[in-house]
Structure formats: structure tokens, C-alpha cells
Amino acid sequence: MSEVVFNEQAFYRHLGGDRELASEILKVYMVDAPARTESLAEAVKNGDQALAVKYSHALKGISATIRATAIALLAEKIEMFSRKGDLDRAKSLMPKVYLELDAVLAAVQEHLSK
Template structure:
């Protein structure tokens, strides 16, 4: 697991320092990322290559938006493996996704003061 799970400075810098907008985006992430992760896990379990690509790409995008780089990288690895038809690699990476997601959600929750 990465040391910096959520790069606050880079996130707010990207938003021009708009902390109100940042808080709203982070609140959406807190709901959206777990839902996307569960959809991804289900697609992996079902061996649905197209949905694994779709959901991993979506998780990568929302995680990169908040500068949660480690989970974005894991999602990208799943996406690339799935595009090549390697769903075994996607299955191997899912536990790491869950671990990293837990860390990111904890950091975001702490940041938001919840």
C-alpha cells in the first residue's frame, strides 16, 4: 500500500484551491468509489471482460481525479490486463484494490472531518 493514499495538495492545486468544490467531489467519491469497486469485483467474478474494462476504467478515473494515485494505478493495471483478456490478473489484483480503497476512504474521511 502506498504511503500517500490521497494527495490533498495536488488535488486542491488541480482545483485552483477551491476547497468547497473539493469537499463536494470527495463526498461523491466516498459513495461512488465503493460502488464502482463492487461493480468491478462482480464483473471480475462473473468473468465479464467488457464490464471489467468499463468499471476498472471508471475507478481509475475517479481515483485519479482526487489524486489517489495507488488505487488509480491498480485500476489501470486491471483495465490493461482485462483488455488483453487476462482476467486472472484482474482477480489477483482485486484484494489490493480493496485494501487501497479502504486506506483512501479512511484518509478522505479524516480529511473531511467525518
């Protein structure tokens, strides 16, 4: 798991400091990221290459948006493996995704409660 799971400063810079927009995006992330992660896990478990590509790409995008770099990079690796049809390697990364997601969600929740 990475030390900085959610780069608040980079996220706010990206949004021009708009705290209201940031709060809305983070609230969506709290719901959307776990749902996409579960869909991704199901896709790789079932050997569904197209859905694995779709959900890993989506998780990568929403994680990169909030500057949760480590989970975005994991999702990118899963997407790459899925595109190549190597769902066993994609599946092997899912435990790391869950650990990182837990850390990101905790950091975002802490941030939102400030």
C-alpha cells in the first residue's frame, strides 16, 4: 500500500481550488469506486475480458481524477493484462486493489469529515 493514498493538494489544484466541486466528486468516488471494484473483481473471476477492461479502465479514471495514484496504477495494470487476455495476472492484483481502496476510502472519508 502506498504512503500517500489520496493527494489532496494535487486534486484541489486540478480543480482550481473549488472545494464544493471537490466535495461532490469525492462523495461520488465513495460510492462509485467500491461498486466498480466489485464489478471488476467479478469480471476477472468469471473470465470476462471485455468487462474486465471496461471496469479496470473506469476505476483507473475515477481514481486518477481524485489523485489516488496507487490504485489508478493498479487498475491500469489490470486493464493492460485484461486487454492481453491475461486475466489470471489481472486477478492476482485484486487483493492489492482492495487494500489500496480501503486506504483511499478511509482518507477520503477523513477528508470529507473535516
